[in-house]
Amino acid sequence: MSGTGPDRHPAVIELRQYTLRPGRRDELIALFEREFVETQEEAGMAVLGQFRDLDDPDRFVWLRGFADMDTRREALSAFYGGPVWAAHGPRANATMADSDNVLLLRPAPGSRGPAPGLSVRPGVGAAAPDRFVAAALWHFPPGVEGGEAGDAGDSGDDDGVRLILNRLVPLLAQAGPAPFAVLTTEPAANTFPRLPVRTGENVVAVLTSYPDEDAHRRHLADVMALPLVRDEILPGVERARTAAPQLLRLVPTGRSLIR
Template identity: 65%
Template structure:
């Protein structure tokens, strides 16, 4: 069976994409109208979680952006690109979106900042169980989640390999293991009603901490780790821009915390 160049996972002969689990993940960042974020979160957590999952997708995480009071960040996953097309068609042509979609859309200024991703390496996808999701009305988890986005020139694989083979072991050795490590899914967007960013070559590292101080301590420990001190300059040299970290707090019904 063929394998993917970056992930070493078995691939589908027809598509070349990794098989099994959640092989396709969307990282979605919405810019909202001022003061409307809590309104959207309440609507989302009440109406758009189980109803999306009934179509075959998994709602992975919903977050407030600590650096922008009008930014809502969330992730959802799919078994593969064909399942993504089927699930999105079923949901956005279905009765729940017909009833509540206009109320969601009126809170938004932009919903097109979307990275289409896949697990970077075996076991690097998000490990969640929808059965563990808190019920509506639960308090928000007291956690801090970071999402660091590394961007590399199109077609360049060196940076992602350095992250996979060098930085990730150093992260695990100096603090909590990442929640997930994801890389750009290069397949064409087969549901064009929802645009995604094109021409991207990104790696996203998601981490979870009791609070932001714990995150800072992990970064400080990483900077003193011999392996990280050796590999970070090479990754930064391979990158197209400096990495950008989203500082997030989970909403009450987020699985990723």
Template identity: 75%
Template sequence: MSRTEPAGHPAVIELRQYTLRPGRRDELIELFEREFVETQEEAGMSVLGQFRDLDHPDRFVWLRGFTDMEARREALSAFYGGPVWAAYGPQANATMVDSDNVLLLRPSPAGRGFATDATDAADAADAMDARDPSRRRRAGAAAPDRFVAAALWHFPPGTHHGGELIQDGLVPLLRRTGPAPFAVLTTEPAANTFPRLPVRTGENVVAVLTSYPDENAHRRHLADTTAHPLVRNEILPAVERAQTAAPQLLRLAPTVRSLIR
């Protein structure tokens, strides 16, 4: 496999949620972080974050990024057609029940992509730097003592009002009341350029990702935000009227080698 620079400023992001066979999550994480991190980046993508889902002991959540949809096609073709996946892919697949719960996302035009500095808050810079894979910890290091919250808001396909309420209304209040989200992402509407790996279609999602020192800090931030009169009286009621389902909160613990932490 020829070496290619990873996507340092990803404009296309996959949020992947895998349901695993009981008791095999640590097995997949060990294999993934040993064999699939640098090798995917050599194919031209960025491995942004790997997580244990704290609410589902058999779920592995991860994100990877690409510079655009064509780069995604080329990178995935190179990796999944290459020797590393041929050697270790069957072992990875043997741990999985389902790997098709995948959202194709892009940075919000009204928000921000992945944070790479501390312009909004110091915690945003601490969360990750997608341009600097050298910050990734080595295998065997202590896992980062951090908590990541990913809030997924669902709205009718083809509409913009709900997304605007999150991006222009809720996110600025989140920045004022606690750590700034390190990423605000929306559904990427382009067709899947690598159909060998399915993605969820017919979606209109806004994803807000924030890193915290611990879960108590997240609870305080959430309480302070929802107590704000503008959020309580205007923004959240409007979001509830616009959404198609209750928001989903992923409570995530970064793995040892996750760039997002």
């Protein structure tokens, strides 16, 4: 099946973390990959990646993207007001305990949206790939936005957002695989209030794909061994953050384009 269609480097990205009712994750994934992939894309959005969370057997994580906030409103209105959701939405909702843990994000300055690892999407029933995806989420005070990548002026490295964008991300790319997405909070108001998103957030999300989790561990160890990271960058991030960072340990589903 074709993986073309909507823009694969979207300007607006939703990172959606669903808490499911016990034991029902595989049921939702099967339904999602059969009924909700092509039909969402036909409505004007990009279904970028679907994942099982290794730390929670009842969590389903996925990413979808939009060209802009107006397109998001139109696409979501078309899909959730259309016949596919009317037919299959109740069954999907029955698997979920909470679907409101949603971050509205955008590519960090100087970067593009998430780049899929595949140009052609596998068909329904495809086996999950042997890949590992790490998503690191850092939280900072609202209103502190990152500058252009590489802009490390006197004020540029005084806050955690710029420390990650301007200093940590380049070192991650030098020491191992470059992140396939570096995202920051989209500050625009939610254009589709029927689906809540987290507000008052200031998040930096760094997503990287690896052959396996051992490769991820080696990459982190190599970066942490750098004195600049250990002695300057991470202590600065620690001082600036408002909550402990979250690391999502993810494995792609069979039809995920990101892997």
